[in-house]
Amino acid sequence: MVAAALGVGLLVAGPTLRRHYPVAWWLCVGFPAAAWRVARTWRPLMAACGLAQSRKAALTVVSGLVGNGAPPPQPRVPGRGRMHPTSGGFWFLVRTLPGQVPEDFVKAAPAMAHDWEMHAVRVTTWRPGVVRIAATFADPLHRPRVPRQRGAGRLLHVAVGVLESGAQWVIDLREVPHWLIVGATRSGKSTLVNALVAGLAPQRVALVGIDCKGGMELALYTRRLSALATDRAQAVTLLGALVGLTQDRMTVCRKARVRNIWSLAEQERPVPVVVIVDELAELFLIANRTEKEESQAAATALVRLAQLGAALGVFLVVAGQRVGSDLGPGVTALRSQLGGRVCHRVADSGTAEMALGDLNPDALHAAQSIAPGAPGTAVLASADGWERARSHLVTETDAEAVAAEFAHLTPxxxxxxDHAP
Known part of the structure; x- marks a missing residue:
């Protein structure tokens, strides 16, 4: 009687509970129902997707049916592990059958999502012979609920949004030191840069800006910037100074007999420097011989900073609307040094290919599928894999206010x- 009353109460209050307390609704109502659907459909779903294998050869089965009327044996299906609930879905491990590869399960993901009535299903490799299947019951990118980072937090560690899995989207420059961020106008690229700067501003780091559009974008953060270049000539000089800074830090590390600044005593450790380059194409477009020489000098300096910077506390965040191989070999060489990639909606396929094509073809396809009505949504990728994400909305006013609030921390x-703004 009590169980029946509880069930009726959940059915009546379900819509309200889901709207106001989605995590509680999912754990109390949604997950048990999803677990039942997975258990009920697993075997027929695997068979329909071509992931089941007969226990006997086809001729043996047919001869058995003809000879004695025995039913055919049940086909073998991949072994499914225990389901683990999360705040927005569930996951479980699957042991593949001989001859199966993770791509076979990736192709079946849309069918899984349909049969289990889930928003999306992602398949990733867990270890050889085992795949991880993760499902989400709703799109966490529709209304990100992860709060913005407050206070300084961990050094060079910034929560900028939410991942498709519902977890925080964190850019950790100690883990992935250099990033390429691309996106068309109104795609959310500038919002992501705002979120990153707003998270770094309370930290004891130096922010350096290179904005060859006259400083229109990065001037918002002027009070928190240690240096700013607003045209290509200034950028070349500033990049040269940054290369000189890394060489000075090399000398310090060599004298201390350490391999990076992080091994130095805290009182001797130089301040980390985060270099933000907005609209990369402006550094590489050339119209005459002088501009060609400046472009080559800028490319060389950026590549050197990317190669040496992580150990010496210099990090690159390079952003642009269009970043293609047609800008010259310097862009391709720089791209290979930028391990973190973020691709918003772009206006041309070449930019998406430059950002993601060398890492994961599935990520490239996902980026090219981002709808115009989803600003802030992006595909982020690294050598470890890829995921859809959405940055927090940090407006220009918000970013300017944060920069002013923490201006006293500008080293x-x-x-x-010579390049102080």
């Missing part, structure tokens, strides 16, 4: 004193 770097 003065003697090597960059």
């Amino acid at each position: 003065l770097l003697p090597e960059l004193a």
Whole structure:
């Protein structure tokens, strides 16, 4: 009687509970129902998707039916592990059958999502012979619920949004030191840069800006910037100074007999420097010989910073609307050094291919499928895999206010004193 009353109560209050307390609704109502659907459909679903294998050869089965009327044996299906609920879905491990590869399960993911009535299903490799299947019951990118980072937090660690899995989207420059961010106008690229700067501003780091559009984008953060270049000539000089800064830090590390600044004593460790380059194409477009020389100098300096910077506390965040191989070999060489990639909606396929094509073809396809009505939505990829994400909405006003609030933390770097904004 009590169980029946509880069931009726959940059915009546279900819509309200789901709207106001989605996690509680999922754990109390949604997950048990999903677990039942998975258990009920697993065997026929595997068979329909071509992932089941007969226990006997076809001729043996037919001869058995003809000879004695025995029913055919049940086909073998991949072994499914225990389901683990999450705040927005569930996951479980599957042991593949001989001859099966993860791509076979990736192709079956849409059918799984349909049969289990889930928003999306993702398949990833767990270890050889085992895949991980993760499902989400709703799109967490529709209304991100992860709060913005408050306070300084961990050094060079910024929560900028939410992942498709419902977890925080974190950019950790200690883990992935250099990033390429691409996106068309109104795609959310600038919002992501705003979120990153707003998260770094309370930290004891130096922010350096290179904005060859006259400083229109990065001027918002002027009070928090240790240096700013607003045209290509200034950018070349500033990048040269940054290369000189890394060489000075090399000398410090060599004298201390350590391989990076993080091994130095805290009181001797130089301040980390995050270099934000907005609209990369402006550095590489050339119209005459002088601009060609400046472009080559900028490309060389950026590649050197990317190669040496992580160990010496210099990090690159490179953004642009269009980043293609047609900008020259310098862009391709730089791209290979930028391990973190974020691709918003782009206006041309070449930019998406430059950002993601060398990492994961599935990520490239997902990025090209981003709808115009989903600003802030992006595909992020690294050598470890890819995922859809959405950045927090940090407006220009918000970013400017944060930069002003923490202006007192702006370090003065003697090597960059000539480029102070």
